[in-house]
Amino acid sequence: MGGETPVTAGQQQHRRSWAEPWKVKMVEPLRMTTREQRESALGEAGYNTFLLRSDDVYIDLLTDSGTNAMSDRQWAALMLGDEAYAGSRNFYELEAAILEVYGFAHMVPTHQGRGAEHLLSQCAIKPGQLVPGNMYFTTTREHQERAGGVFVDVIVDQAHDPENLDPFKGNVDLSKLEEVILRGGPQGVAYLSLAATVNMAGGQPVSMRNLREVRELCRRHGVPVYLDATRLVENALFIQEREEGYRDRSIAEIVLEFCSLTDGAWMSAKKDSLVNIGGWLAVNDEGLFEEIRNLVIVFEGLHTYGGLAGRDMAAMAVGIKESIQDDHVRSRVGQVRYLGELLLGAGIPMVKPVGGHGVFLDASRFYPHLPQDAFPAQTLAAELYLDSGIRGMERGIVSAGRDPKTGEHHRPRLELTRLAIPRRVYTQAHMDVVAESVEAVYARRSEASGLVMTHEPRYLRFFQARFEPRGS
Numbered sequence: 048m049g050g051e052t053p054v055t056a057g058q059q060q061h062r063r064s065w066a067e068p069w070k071v072k073m074v075e076p077l078r079m080t081t082r083e084q085r086e087s088a089l090g091e092a093g094y095n096t097f098l099l100r101s102d103d104v105y106i107d108l109l110t111d112s113g114t115n116a117m118s119d120r121q122w123a124a125l126m127l128g129d130e131a132y133a134g135s136r137n138f139y140e141l142e143a144a145i146l147e148v149y150g151f152a153h154m155v156p157t158h159q160g161r162g163a164e165h166l167l168s169q170c171a172i173k174p175g176q177l178v179p180g181n182m183y184f185t186t187t188r189e190h191q192e193r194a195g196g197v198f199v200d201v202i203v204d205q206a207h208d209p210e211n212l213d214p215f216k217g218n219v220d221l222s223k224l225e226e227v228i229l230r231g232g233p234q235g236v237a238y239l240s241l242a243a244t245v246n247m248a249g250g251q252p253v254s255m256r257n258l259r260e261v262r263e264l265c266r267r268h269g270v271p272v273y274l275d276a277t278r279l280v281e282n283a284l285f286i287q288e289r290e291e292g293y294r295d296r297s298i299a300e301i302v303l304e305f306c307s308l309t310d311g312a313w314m315s316a317k318k319d320s321l322v323n324i325g326g327w328l329a330v331n332d333e334g335l336f337e338e339i340r341n342l343v344i345v346f347e348g349l350h351t352y353g354g355l356a357g358r359d360m361a362a363m364a365v366g367i368k369e370s371i372q373d374d375h376v377r378s379r380v381g382q383v384r385y386l387g388e389l390l391l392g393a394g395i396p397m398v399k400p401v402g403g404h405g406v407f408l409d410a411s412r413f414y415p416h417l418p419q420d421a422f423p424a425q426t427l428a429a430e431l432y433l434d435s436g437i438r439g440m441e442r443g444i445v446s447a448g449r450d451p452k453t454g455e456h457h458r459p460r461l462e463l464t465r466l467a468i469p470r471r472v473y474t475q476a477h478m479d480v481v482a483e484s485v486e487a488v489y490a491r492r493s494e495a496s497g498l499v500m501t502h503e504p505r506y507l508r509f510f511q512a513r514f515e516p517r518g519s
């Protein structure tokens with residue numbers, strides 16, 4: 048870990064390094080490929096890393112979603128799955144884990160995060176209402192817009208600047224939020240959609256203090272605060288490290304306090320909760336919860352399984368408790384930071400400070416000669432794959448999609464290629480390979496000519512769009 052990285056007093060008692068609090072019991076062999084094999088695979092995939100077969104990938108940093116390694120305790124819990132249609136024992140275990148860790152008493156399971164986003168958007172947004180949020184997330188905004196909501200970005204300006212070193216670049220800008228609330232009027236704002244950490248900004252955290260101020264402003268205007276808790280444990284580590292007064296507080300305490308300042312939360316358990324599938328939605332308002340519990344049956348499944356097998360809920364209940372252990376969170380973010388510091392040391396342009404779940408390369412500064420219409424971040428993801436079989440993901444103009452009203456591209460200021468690190472999966476040597484490959488691609492950066500889009504799906508286009516090299 049780098050010399051400047053603050054280490055809390057509690058942490059120092061244990062160890063100096065971020066080394067993992069586990070050992071390996073089973074391995075999954077990987078296939079190594081040649082450059083020729085990768086060229087052919089990428090051509091078949093239309094230069095979109097989402098369309099590659101995972102067998103053709105060496106180190107898969109496409110996403111940290113559902114790609115976690117479960118513990119032996121979680122695998123054991125699978126065997127205790129109670130596959131009853133109604134009232135599965137594992138539902139009650141999950142309910143108890145969410146109450147203990149996040150403090151929410153009323154929840155429904157969902158098949159994954161977007162299932163929860165769908166239910167919340169349908170039940171809590173009236174057509175035409177504004178939905179302020181600290182930067183958009185792809186599936187979140189899609190569901191808000193499908194429900195007739197109008198998303199408005201109220202994140203602090205620093206979030207849009209990859210070079211800005213502010214410790215809490217996920218914070219809500221209070222004056223932007225107040226402007227939206229006044230513009231919308233008493234019935235015109237559905238809720239504040241708050242994510243912690245903020246994925247699209249590079250895994251940047253929200254401070255407890257900001258949430259307290261946001262909560263107070265929203266309370267005065269009768270606007271509820273709903274939290275995307277997908278990566279809240281990573282946010283809690285940043286609060287522990289960076290925010291006055293939290294050095295000696297545990298991750299568990301910080302997570303619980305954070306949630307206590309919200310009116311409910313939704314979760315993609317495929318991230319923090321160390322499982323391969325699952326999610327949930329919890330709200331405090333009993334009337335709203337009643338509606339959600341009714342609607343979950345239409346789209347997900349009965350309210351005691353929500354699209355999941357009993358065994359999935361069992362593994363999630365165990366994963367939730369493992370996810371808030373200080374040693375675990377510290378090693379998870381420590382590994383991300385290790386890779387980030389290697390790249391920063393090599394002068395690679397990227398989002399700073401290094402975020403919680405991955406390294407976000409700044410493709411617009413990586414390829415200053417490419418216009419945004421030549422898809423620099425998509426190009427960089429393709430070049431990395433060709434170089435070493437590492438798979439990353441575009442988080443720029445392709446992911447941002449089009450404005451549903453005007454049909455124009457959304458043009459995000461951030462044009463990023465994300466290397467997301469799965470939890471408990473890769474080693475420090477794998478991170479070294481990633482750094483070497485990024486450096487090799489950077490050394491050849493002037494040769495890149497960009498891409499043209501040859502197929503554009505209507506919704507969430509980044510998943511299935513196809514490209515060809517520009518000028519080929």
Ligand SMILES: *Cc1c(COP(=O)(O)O)cnc(C)c1O
Nearest residue numbers: 159160161184186246277315317
């Ligand atoms: C992944 C993700 C979601 C959506 O969850 P899925 O489980 O992929 O449906 C929502 N919000 C954030 C911040 C995410 O990273």
